[in-house]
Amino acid sequence: MPSCPVCGKPLEPPTVKCAKCDVELHRACAKRTMGKPYCKNCFRQAKKQSRYERMAQRDALGGGKPGKMW
Numbered sequence: 528m529p530s531c532p533v534c535g536k537p538l539e540p541p542t543v544k545c546a547k548c549d550v551e552l553h554r555a556c557a558k559r560t561m562g563k564p565y566c567k568n569c570f571r572q573a574k575k576q577s578r579y580e581r582m583a584q585r586d587a588l589g590g591g592k593p594g595k596m597w
Contacts, residue, residue, distance in 0.1 A: 531556055533567050545569055 528537045533556035541554045546563035557564035561577045 533557075547573060 529551065530537055531552045532550055533552055536553070538551060538553065542551050543554050543557050543564040544551050545557070545566040547565060547569040550566050552564075552566055554564070556567075558567065558570040559565070560570065560574050561580070563573070565573045
């Protein structure tokens with residue numbers, strides 16, 4: 528039986544697959560950002576990417592701090 532790459536315990540349902548590297552892991556061991564599950568290794572890169580996406584959305588909608596009037 529395969530083991531979880533994060534905790535090392537045998538994989539038992541419920542499991543999820545990492546959105547980036549497609550490795551299977553426990554749902555409790557997965558980290559989420561932007562609604563997608565990631566393994567510990569891919570989470571940093573995904574978190575950085577989601578931060579850039581939010582910054583781009585903010586710039587497209589007018590930029591600045593939320594609630595600030597010009």
